[in-house]
Amino acid sequence: MLRAREVDEEASERAMKGIRVVQAATGADINDLLKSFDHQLTAETHASMQTKLVLIDSLAACFAFYRGRRMRDVRKSVLTELACKIRKLALRGVAFVIGNVSFFENNKGMC
Numbered sequence: 001m002l003r004a005r006e007v008d009e010e011a012s013e014r015a016m017k018g019i020r021v022v023q024a025a026t027g028a029d030i031n032d033l034l035k036s037f038d039h040q041l042t043a044e045t046h047a048s049m050q051t052k053l054v055l056i057d058s059l060a061a062c063f064a065f066y067r068g069r070r071m072r073d074v075r076k077s078v079l080t081e082l083a084c085k086i087r088k089l090a091l092r093g094v095a096f097v098i099g100n101v102s103f104f105e106n107n108k109g110m111c
Contacts, residue, residue: 006029010029026062037054086098
């Protein structure tokens with residue numbers, strides 16, 4: 001659809017219905033969601049078996065709670081756990097796109 005640069009309304013609607021959005025506020029929340037998703041894949045639930053791509057947007061914002069020297073080890077631990085979960089799910093055929101497009105209102109011109 002994208003390569004042909006043709007937008008078929010019916011195909012577009014089907015694609016949009018298949019998108020599931022889940023919100024997570026912290027790195028630990030993302031880890032919990034990915035752990036749950038892994039369990040669903042193991043149980044071979046229909047919705048999880050159809051998932052081919054996971055998009056994690058604004059990853060850095062999820063780690064805003066882990067500031068300072070004291071939280072450095074916690075932050076590294078959560079990031080390591082996240083990397084392991086992503087690697088495990090990637091081996092099962094799930095693709096990941098990880099982005100950081102969270103801009104604050106007063107920093108729009110800085111990008």
